[in-house]
Amino acid sequence: MPQTLVISIDAMGGDHGPSVVVAGVDIAARAIPDLRFLLHGDEAQINPELAKWPAARAVSTVLHTDKAISMDEKPAQAMRRGKGSSVWNAVEALREGQAAVAVSAGNTGALMAISKLLLRMAPGIARPAIVASWPTLTGVTAVLDVGANVESDAAQLVEFAIMGAAFHHAVHGSARPTVGVLNVGSEEEKGHDEVRGAHALLRATTLDLDYRGFVEGNDIAKGTVDVIVTDGFTGNVALKTAEGLARFFAAEMRSTFTSSPMAMLGALFASSGLRKMRQRLDPGAVNGGPLLGLNGIVVKSHGGADAKGFAAAIRVAADLARSDFTAEIERNIQRLTTILSETTTATVTATAEGVAE
Amino acid sequence: MPQTLVISIDAMGGDHGPSVVVAGVDIAARAIPDLRFLLHGDEAQINPELAKWPAARAVSTVLHTDKAISMDEKPAQAMRRGKGSSVWNAVEALREGQAAVAVSAGNTGALMAISKLLLRMAPGIARPAIVASWPTLTGVTAVLDVGANVESDAAQLVEFAIMGAAFHHAVHGSARPTVGVLNVGSEEEKGHDEVRGAHALLRATTLDLDYRGFVEGNDIAKGTVDVIVTDGFTGNVALKTAEGLARFFAAEMRSTFTSSPMAMLGALFASSGLRKMRQRLDPGAVNGGPLLGLNGIVVKSHGGADAKGFAAAIRVAADLARSDFTAEIERNIQRLTTILSETTTATVTATAEGVAE
Numbered sequence: 001m002p003q004t005l006v007i008s009i010d011a012m013g014g015d016h017g018p019s020v021v022v023a024g025v026d027i028a029a030r031a032i033p034d035l036r037f038l039l040h041g042d043e044a045q046i047n048p049e050l051a052k053w054p055a056a057r058a059v060s061t062v063l064h065t066d067k068a069i070s071m072d073e074k075p076a077q078a079m080r081r082g083k084g085s086s087v088w089n090a091v092e093a094l095r096e097g098q099a100a101v102a103v104s105a106g107n108t109g110a111l112m113a114i115s116k117l118l119l120r121m122a123p124g125i126a127r128p129a130i131v132a133s134w135p136t137l138t139g140v141t142a143v144l145d146v147g148a149n150v151e152s153d154a155a156q157l158v159e160f161a162i163m164g165a166a167f168h169h170a171v172h173g174s175a176r177p178t179v180g181v182l183n184v185g186s187e188e189e190k191g192h193d194e195v196r197g198a199h200a201l202l203r204a205t206t207l208d209l210d211y212r213g214f215v216e217g218n219d220i221a222k223g224t225v226d227v228i229v230t231d232g233f234t235g236n237v238a239l240k241t242a243e244g245l246a247r248f249f250a251a252e253m254r255s256t257f258t259s260s261p262m263a264m265l266g267a268l269f270a271s272s273g274l275r276k277m278r279q280r281l282d283p284g285a286v287n288g289g290p291l292l293g294l295n296g297i298v299v300k301s302h303g304g305a306d307a308k309g310f311a312a313a314i315r316v317a318a319d320l321a322r323s324d325f326t327a328e329i330e331r332n333i334q335r336l337t338t339i340l341s342e343t344t345t346a347t348v349t350a351t352a353e354g355v356a357e
Numbered sequence: 358m359p360q361t362l363v364i365s366i367d368a369m370g371g372d373h374g375p376s377v378v379v380a381g382v383d384i385a386a387r388a389i390p391d392l393r394f395l396l397h398g399d400e401a402q403i404n405p406e407l408a409k410w411p412a413a414r415a416v417s418t419v420l421h422t423d424k425a426i427s428m429d430e431k432p433a434q435a436m437r438r439g440k441g442s443s444v445w446n447a448v449e450a451l452r453e454g455q456a457a458v459a460v461s462a463g464n465t466g467a468l469m470a471i472s473k474l475l476l477r478m479a480p481g482i483a484r485p486a487i488v489a490s491w492p493t494l495t496g497v498t499a500v501l502d503v504g505a506n507v508e509s510d511a512a513q514l515v516e517f518a519i520m521g522a523a524f525h526h527a528v529h530g531s532a533r534p535t536v537g538v539l540n541v542g543s544e545e546e547k548g549h550d551e552v553r554g555a556h557a558l559l560r561a562t563t564l565d566l567d568y569r570g571f572v573e574g575n576d577i578a579k580g581t582v583d584v585i586v587t588d589g590f591t592g593n594v595a596l597k598t599a600e601g602l603a604r605f606f607a608a609e610m611r612s613t614f615t616s617s618p619m620a621m622l623g624a625l626f627a628s629s630g631l632r633k634m635r636q637r638l639d640p641g642a643v644n645g646g647p648l649l650g651l652n653g654i655v656v657k658s659h660g661g662a663d664a665k666g667f668a669a670a671i672r673v674a675a676d677l678a679r680s681d682f683t684a685e686i687e688r689n690i691q692r693l694t695t696i697l698s699e700t701t702t703a704t705v706t707a708t709a710e711g712v713a714e
Contacts, residue, residue, distance in 0.1 A: 074544075137605055147541055150549045184504055184593040192507045192590060217597025221605035233549060234591050236541040240574025241595045245602050248494055248578040256630040266627025270620040273613040 008099035011041035012086040013106030022049035024310025026056035078110030105301035128293035133286035136223030145232035154197025164227035170323035177226035180215035288316030368398035371462030379406035381667025383413035435467030462658035485650035490643035493580030502589035509588040511554025521584035527680035534583035537572035645673030
């Protein structure tokens, strides 16, 4: 039997604020058993929404603040001036032990900065990572990091592999997720020192991971592996390139199906299939990207998500909180620490260079 | 009046060899005035193809070799053992002044390695780059580097900007191409040292470039700028991610339009529009990626290109050879050299760090 799980919500975040957030909480409250919510934000805006959604109202407590962080506030500003804002309070409730997990659809940079400040890094983890759940031909691939960092060394890429596998296991349900490192070719000699060093570490058999080697950009949509590890610069570019291409496709579809009366008739006949396809193709459709590596679980919802999307982010949060996600990461991070202490950085580099010969 | 232009062709390259190459030469010979071709490869395979294509036969000379490099040969092997092969001879003809430009649909790594070895870098340029011509909502964006290097420093990124702008001007016809640097955000403080250093250099007004600042992954398909500059690792991942997504999209289209009799009827009505759309969406459709930065123009055709695609690569080669492409690059590289000698690396870094504050 699941115990009651308390979820701390930034009710002011996202493009639509409380109207979408509270409606999303209502969907989640009806779909997922034994949840309670702390709603941080302006009660003058939240209470009228709760009045519309009885399932949400029954399980929510409003914690008032009239301070909010805008979507375009810089992370450094948000850290300096964010104390007492809805997102700050949502994360602080996690630190204070009032909630098990926090969800925000607000400004990613601000959420990351405040979460790092209040929660600190989890033991043994050097850098946080943001995960994207990418729809593929065969399921969902977790890609990380997609923007928490701009550079990552070999050991940090291995941390991402450990956290990504635990995430995929907890949220997308694969018993033993397969893991790949994103590179410009699948041969061992390809790529720069960081990816070759990560490859060498990941082949160390003492890590409890199903590591499959290097993968390439086209493997993301193909679903070749469950978890794809990359630095935050490359991951962010890949994700946004895909989002841009998806919008390009959508625009081409619209213009194709309005180009002639015959084509419009075609669209009418195929409309139900086309609608389903559009939903499947949106890289933002699988909502809920957790910030991994912190002392606490913080889930970022897409800023433009609708109520259903926000509820999906709550589900990700609940799945993470109710799984052995944190323990699984801790076990593997301990193994990594052992490997790293036995293998000096010099040796890892040498191994990577040996591979390059 | 254009003078006769001699194009050196690796007739054995690509997935289909001489059958596609010679048919492509025929299309180009009929479409572009005053071309002559040197066809390097096995005459026993080339001559029967020439017998089928009179326009190609009229302007071609076969230069026999029975040695060819396979599509999966490693670059290092190709350099050691490639002498006398069709791709080697095609590039050597360029060095010997027998042809103005070379085209190959063969193994990219081998072509790059042999071209660097035989042609050497152009004066003032540190690293070569491979360009991809990416179809966008508004035209074509040149993205470089997409795989010649795995890392690039600030000055090298600026070289790519100079070469990419000259390429877009010569091949895609924009009078003054706009240029952006690929980053994880458009604000000046974003990204790592290399992109911020390139940004600082590109804002130096003495370069003859229409520089527009940072762009993000979604700007590629949007066509925000004509030329997008990035390191070969990120560019390669972005290109292959897009190719993977395009295939995913094509598979979804097929399954949508065969999912029900109604949907199949819809596809029938919309078939002409759908065909046009498929052509526009293929990131490999705009064929012909030159290797830039060498002492000579070498154009890579997609290995899987058909005759029309190979002819498109020949057109890119002819456009580059008949433009002031090389002179334009030289002028701007001289300006860059001046800027770099005035600004020590330390200052550039300091500027980039200043920007980061």
